[in-house]
Amino acid sequence: MYRVVASRAFRAGAPQKAFGCWFNLSRSAHTLPFATLEADEISGSKPGEVYNLVQGKWTGSSNWSTLLDPLNGEQFIRIAEVGEKEIQPYVESLSKCPKHGLHNPFKSPERYLLYGDISTKAAHMLSLPKVSNFFTRLIQRVSPKSYQQALSEVQVTQKFLENFCGDQVRFLARSFAVPGNHLGQQSHGYRWPYGPVAIITPFNFPLEIPLLQLMGALYMGNKPILKVDSKVSIVMEQMIRLLHYCGLPVEDVDFINSDGKTMNKLLMEANPRMTLFTGSSRVAEKLAVDLKGRVKLEDAGFDWKILGPDVNEVDYVSWVCDQDAYACSGQKCSAQSVLFMHENWSSTSLLSKMKDLADRRKLEDLTVGPVLTFTTEAMLEHMNKLLKVPGSKLLFGGEELKNHSIPSIYGALKPTAVFVPLEEILKDGNYELVTREIFGPFQIVTEYKQDQLPLVLNALERMHAHLTAAVVSNDPLFLQEVIGNTVNGTTYAGLRARTTGAPQNHWWVK
Numbered sequence: 001m002y003r004v005v006a007s008r009a010f011r012a013g014a015p016q017k018a019f020g021c022w023f024n025l026s027r028s029a030h031t032l033p034f035a036t037l038e039a040d041e042i043s044g045s046k047p048g049e050v051y052n053l054v055q056g057k058w059t060g061s062s063n064w065s066t067l068l069d070p071l072n073g074e075q076f077i078r079i080a081e082v083g084e085k086e087i088q089p090y091v092e093s094l095s096k097c098p099k100h101g102l103h104n105p106f107k108s109p110e111r112y113l114l115y116g117d118i119s120t121k122a123a124h125m126l127s128l129p130k131v132s133n134f135f136t137r138l139i140q141r142v143s144p145k146s147y148q149q150a151l152s153e154v155q156v157t158q159k160f161l162e163n164f165c166g167d168q169v170r171f172l173a174r175s176f177a178v179p180g181n182h183l184g185q186q187s188h189g190y191r192w193p194y195g196p197v198a199i200i201t202p203f204n205f206p207l208e209i210p211l212l213q214l215m216g217a218l219y220m221g222n223k224p225i226l227k228v229d230s231k232v233s234i235v236m237e238q239m240i241r242l243l244h245y246c247g248l249p250v251e252d253v254d255f256i257n258s259d260g261k262t263m264n265k266l267l268m269e270a271n272p273r274m275t276l277f278t279g280s281s282r283v284a285e286k287l288a289v290d291l292k293g294r295v296k297l298e299d300a301g302f303d304w305k306i307l308g309p310d311v312n313e314v315d316y317v318s319w320v321c322d323q324d325a326y327a328c329s330g331q332k333c334s335a336q337s338v339l340f341m342h343e344n345w346s347s348t349s350l351l352s353k354m355k356d357l358a359d360r361r362k363l364e365d366l367t368v369g370p371v372l373t374f375t376t377e378a379m380l381e382h383m384n385k386l387l388k389v390p391g392s393k394l395l396f397g398g399e400e401l402k403n404h405s406i407p408s409i410y411g412a413l414k415p416t417a418v419f420v421p422l423e424e425i426l427k428d429g430n431y432e433l434v435t436r437e438i439f440g441p442f443q444i445v446t447e448y449k450q451d452q453l454p455l456v457l458n459a460l461e462r463m464h465a466h467l468t469a470a471v472v473s474n475d476p477l478f479l480q481e482v483i484g485n486t487v488n489g490t491t492y493a494g495l496r497a498r499t500t501g502a503p504q505n506h507w508w509v510k
């Protein structure tokens, strides 16, 4: 026991010293001690550079790709993309980690405490205004969203790290014991790592998704290779540097920039014992087959909201609808994709308020901004197909943003809502079209009559991307009817229900 305590104090000592130094220095120093760039200075004339990390060393690549600034098309970030012929060091690095992991309850248990210390320091770092502003701005540069939306991502990440300070990582590995049949017999269950694992994440939450998943894997003794969508990987590259500064052993995590095809090849060769994938259903389904089920998936969402018969707080409900559908330009997996409105809401000012709120969104403060995986043409084409459905109409939006310099590889669309009659949504020829996830500021609105709830429930039953949902009502019988007849990763119920805005204590499992 003494040895563990002593070694913990020793371990804590070194980074603490670095910390102390920087706090004194920080009053005068401009640059953060872990960072290799300034978020606001990245530009065509001073491009940011993103490296790979393998076997404890930051490395470049023979092939640097260039990323266009989503706001003005300047070539502003260079990325060391690993090609298919360069994956060997990553395969070797993963294969060095045994199946029983870097630590487990019987092996190197002091590492549970090490990770408690790393979390404490990283949480503290993210609580410093200068550091949180750095990450908020960096997120904004590559995945443009309002300052508040980007800051929330940093704050959720910071809270997550706080949850795993001190002894909490060790408690996460708590085991159980069950008495046996006779004296001396007991069964014990232990939290065991997978060993070598992979984490693949999308572009829309450049910090929160990879950091939470990475730390969870590390806490339990896994050795992860992390691949973040190259469009935004600069954020996690800097975050890993922060974690190193907070005491993360450099060989515990590998970090790779590559396209999907190369990553797919790497997974087939390195054979990680588990892969956690977050992204589109198309890639998720391919990986489920390729990896023979050794994969956990967090994929697309066609997220619905139902407004119940009890009309209340129209101002508030329309504000939440606006946030759910259009914050982050609709690029949240949990964004409101379809709104089922009870007829009682049709006679209120709900839709006109939603339109007014959508009109307030502007490019200048990034309350609406570039869409990174759909072009403007693709979104307008989808809208035009919807408008051919009998009884459909454009409620608002439906045009390209004005006065923008967003490059044409990205999308620039005003917040858009299209009304489609419920009976038409249900028709076989229309259903697939209407329920297609458009990862942008785009939603379907429909209305149901008092006796049409079964039709709504039928529409929900036929969906296959059940991620989040909201039942906006304070009527207990209505809530029970809808919740009891639907399935979701997370269902928000009550007058304040929303599809987005999940803090880090919610579950995203489907």
Ligand SMILES: NC(=O)c1ccc[n+]([C@@H]2O[C@H](COP(=O)([O-])OP(=O)(O)OC[C@H]3O[C@@H](n4cnc5c(N)ncnc54)[C@H](O)[C@@H]3O)[C@@H](O)[C@H]2O)c1
Pocket: 200, 201, 202, 203, 204, 205, 227, 228, 229, 230, 258, 259, 260, 261, 263, 264, 278, 279, 280, 281, 283, 284, 286, 287, 298, 299, 300, 301, 332, 333, 334, 373, 437, 439, 467, 508
């Ligand atoms: N369920 C969730 O928690 C969640 C969260 C955020 C986003 N999403 C979903 O993600 C999608 C948007 O993200 P996207 O367009 O970047 O997704 P995507 O599937 O195109 O890409 C996700 C990641 O997978 C990588 N990738 C692509 N092909 C691959 C392959 N064959 N093998 C290995 N890796 C590969 C990409 O490079 C990227 O890093 C939306 O559908 C959204 O709903 C889901």
